[in-house]
Each structure stands twice: as C-alpha cells, then as structure tokens.
Amino acid sequence: MTDHGIRAKRVKRAGHSPLDWLISKTNGAERLFAMAEGRLLKGSARLILPDGSSHLFTGSEPGPAAVFHILHWRALGRMATGGALGFARSYIDGDWETPDLAAVCALASVNRDSMAHHLRGSLALRLLDRMRHLLRANSRSRARKNIAFHYDLGNAFYSPWLDETMTYSSGLFKAGEQDLEAAQLCKYRRLLDVIDVKPGEHILEIGAGWGGFAEIAAKERGARVTGLTLSREQLDFANDRMARLGLSDQVEFVLRDYRDETGRYDHVVSIEMFEAVGEAYWPVYFETLHRVLKPGGRAGLQIITIDEKLFPAYRKSADFIQTYIFPGGMLPTVSALKHEVAHAGLVLKDMMGFADSYAQTLALWRLRFNEQFERGALPEGFDEMFRRLWSFYLPIARAAFAVAALMSSNWR
Numbered sequence: 524m525t526d527h528g529i530r531a532k533r534v535k536r537a538g539h540s541p542l543d544w545l546i547s548k549t550n551g552a553e554r555l556f557a558m559a560e561g562r563l564l565k566g567s568a569r570l571i572l573p574d575g576s577s578h579l580f581t582g583s584e585p586g587p588a589a590v591f592h593i594l595h596w597r598a599l600g601r602m603a604t605g606g607a608l609g610f611a612r613s614y615i616d617g618d619w620e621t622p623d624l625a626a627v628c629a630l631a632s633v634n635r636d637s638m639a640h641h642l643r644g645s646l647a648l649r650l651l652d653r654m655r656h657l658l659r660a661n662s663r664s665r666a667r668k669n670i671a672f673h674y675d676l677g678n679a680f681y682s683p684w685l686d687e688t689m690t691y692s693s694g695l696f697k698a699g700e701q702d703l704e705a706a707q708l709c710k711y712r713r714l715l716d717v718i719d720v721k722p723g724e725h726i727l728e729i730g731a732g733w734g735g736f737a738e739i740a741a742k743e744r745g746a747r748v749t750g751l752t753l754s755r756e757q758l759d760f761a762n763d764r765m766a767r768l769g770l771s772d773q774v775e776f777v778l779r780d781y782r783d784e785t786g787r788y789d790h791v792v793s794i795e796m797f798e799a800v801g802e803a804y805w806p807v808y809f810e811t812l813h814r815v816l817k818p819g820g821r822a823g824l825q826i827i828t829i830d831e832k833l834f835p836a837y838r839k840s841a842d843f844i845q846t847y848i849f850p851g852g853m854l855p856t857v858s859a860l861k862h863e864v865a866h867a868g869l870v871l872k873d874m875m876g877f878a879d880s881y882a883q884t885l886a887l888w889r890l891r892f893n894e895q896f897e898r899g900a901l902p903e904g905f906d907e908m909f910r911r912l913w914s915f916y917l918p919i920a921r922a923a924f925a926v927a928a929l930m931s932s933n934w935r
Contacts, residue, residue, distance in 0.1 A: 707735065717935045
C-alpha cells in the first residue's frame with residue numbers, strides 16, 4: 524500500500540462546531556422534536572435519549588421503522604444545526620447508535636421532501652462545507668489526490684468484499700438474480716453490445732478501475748483496450764491482471780488524466796467515472812470524447828444521475844459522499860447530461876436506467892463489507908471509526924437508489 528493510501532484510511536474526526544455547544548440538551552431535543560412533528564410523513568422514528576426517555580414519532584403513511592439511541596447529548600445539537608451532514612458526523616463519531624442502520628437511511632430517504640429544509644443544516648455550516656468542497660475541485664493538479672483519497676485505500680482493502688471481477692460500480696441484475704459477479708459480467712457485456720464492438724477495434728476506457736471491463740472486452744470480443752487511471756494501486760493491479768491472463772498484447776493501462784489523451788479510438792467507455800469529473804469540467808469531458816472518437820465512433824457511459832428536483836439545493840452544498848467519500852465529485856441530472864452531449868457535438872442514441880440494480884449492488888456490498896470487517900479480513904489500520912463511516916455510506920447510497928433519488932444508467 525502506498526503512503527498516501529495509509530494516510531487516506533485514517534478518518535479524521537469531524538470536530539465539533541461551536542454551534543453544537545450553544546444548544547443545550549433540552550433545546551436540542553426540542554428542535555429535533557419540532558423537526559419531526561408533522562414533517563415525518565412516512566414510517567416511524569423512535570428516539571431514545573441518554574436519560575432513558577423514549578419518544579415515538581409516527582407518519583401518516585406506512586414506511587420504515589427506525590430507532591435512534593442517542594448516546595451523547597451533543598448529538599442533538601449536531602443533528603439540529605448540522606442537518607444531514609451533522610446527522611452523519613455524529614454517527615461516525617459514535618454519538619448515536621441504531622439496531623438497523625439500513626432502516627434509518629431508508630426513513631431519511633422516503634421523507635426527504637418533507638424534511639429537506641431541516642436536513643440542510645445551518646447556513647454557516649453549509650457555507651463552510653461548500654467552501655471545503657470547492658477547494659477540492661478536480662483540476663489537473665488536484666484530481667489525482669482526490670482519486671487516491673478513495674481508490675488508493677489499497678487493493679487489499681477492496682478485494683475481500685468486491686466480487687471476483689473486482690468491479691466497483693453497479694452490476695446489472697436480471698430478474699431474480701442474486702449473484703454479484705454475474706450481474707457485473709452482464710453489465711460489461713451489455714455495454715459492449717450497445718456500442719457494437721468488433722474484433723480488433725480499439726477502445727479507450729476512461730477510469731479503468733481494476734481492469735474488469737478491459738478483460739471481457741479483450742477476451743470475449745477480441746478488442747484492444749487502452750485504460751486510463753489516476754490510481755497507482757489500480758494501475759499496478761490491472762497490469763498484473765492482464766499479464767496473468769495473457770492479454771498484455773491487447774490491453775494497456777496508463778496513469779493519465781483524460782484531458783491529456785491524444786489518441787483516436789473506435790469507441791470510448793467510461794463506467795461511473797463521470798461522477799468524479801466535477802461540474803466545472805463537464806464540457807471538457809465531453810469535448811474530449813468528441814476529440815478522441817474516430818468518425819462514426821461510439822461512446823458507452825455508465826453514469827449516476829440525481830433527481831432534477833434535488834439538483835438546485837445539491838449543487839449549492841456539499842453532501843456526505845462529497846465530504847467523506849468522493850472529494851471533488853458532482854452528480855449530474857439527465858437534462859444536464861443531454862445539454863453537455865449536444866453542446867460537444869455528440870448525438871445521444873439511447874439510455875437505460877437501472878436504479879434497482881444499484882440498490883441491490885450496494886446491499887450486497889454492505890453485507891460483504893461488514894462480514895469481512897468482522898472476520899478481520901481487511902488490512903490493519905482500518906479502525907472502528909472507519910467502519911462506521913463505510914457502514915453509513917453504503918446504506919445511505921442504497922436508500923437513495925431505492926427511492927430513485929439517484930439513478931444509474933447506461934448512455935450511448
């Protein structure tokens with residue numbers, strides 16, 4: 524593992540804003556109660572305070588039943604003033620616990636519209652988090668650091684809980700299918716089908732990961748692949764993988780920013796890399812696709828999009844995933860993507876959404892991650908706070924896909 528990877532796995536405590544301490548335990552409880560009363564429309568929330576008192580809030584419609592066991596009074600202030608990020612931070616720091624974190628995340632998702640104003644948190648904290656996010660924008664100089672923050676946690680971290688293809692993006696599940704590896708292979712093969720790859724054609728993959736797509740493209744379709752990555756850990760793994768499979772003459776991985784690519788290709792593929800580009804660089808990304816594609820060439824993209832209604836508030840703030848998981852990232856809307864595609868002189872042929880497959884993928888990742896953590900299969904140094912962060916990240920993302928606030932889709 525690189526030195527950067529070792530540093531990245533240590534989760535920095537969020538710290539406590541002075542606003543946390545300005546709210547007494549009584550006022551903090553009152554504010555949380557006021558937020559829940561009349562605004563929890565679906566499901567129920569039971570709040571158990573440190574003094575042992577229990578408070579039940581029930582919506583008018585059925586939904587998830589969540590239990591919040593407040594362990595420290597400071598959690599009330601952090602939730603009341605910090606909004607959704609304060610809610611997450613206080614969990615990571617161990618200020619509250621729950622017997623079913625998935626139910627908590629599902630409850631937050633199904634009530635997002637009615638609770639949206641209160642989940643934004645105080646203006647001062649929103650501005651601070653937004654400024655921190657803007658300072659981590661994916662410029663050429665910053666992009667490699669942002670990618671390393673997440674992906675250079677190390678191959679030994681990801682391999683125990685990802686499937687055999689080492690794929691860290693949504694699979695495509697057939698009806699009744701439960702096998703994660705089969706879903707990933709289905710996703711790769713469909714993408715190759717929709718861009719109509721022929722033997723001998725050359726594919727540029729932007730964000731090549733650990734080489735799962737390149738392996739299928741070369742082995743099953745006879746294609747040549749040049750894969751771009753900014754992660755040294757992934758680069759070494761992918762090159763070793765191709766050498767082991769005897770595919771090094773067809774596949775090459777290079778440490779290169781997509782903006783610096785100068786080749787020309789029959790096809791371009793990019794699987795859940797666009798989310799890391801950043802809004803300021805969306806035009807450059809699609810201009811790059813137009814520039815590197817040969818006449819008549821096709822691009823196949825797998826992209827996570829966000830609900831149009833949520834986008835105005837989302838783009839003015841920094842959410843949990845941007846703050847803790849993917850610094851510099853930004854999810855687009857479908858309309859924003861269509862605009863950028865057209866502006867770059869490209870033609871959108873079709874798109875297919877599969878949010879339900881992503882929800883299923885995340886559920887399996889969470890199960891596998893927790894199992895491997897409990898078994899001690901992850902490398903040393905990933906402590907309890909890190910586990911809590913990832914245990915929060917996976918179900919909150921799953922809940923968003925389950926209610927279609929987010930959508931994974933293939934574009935051609």
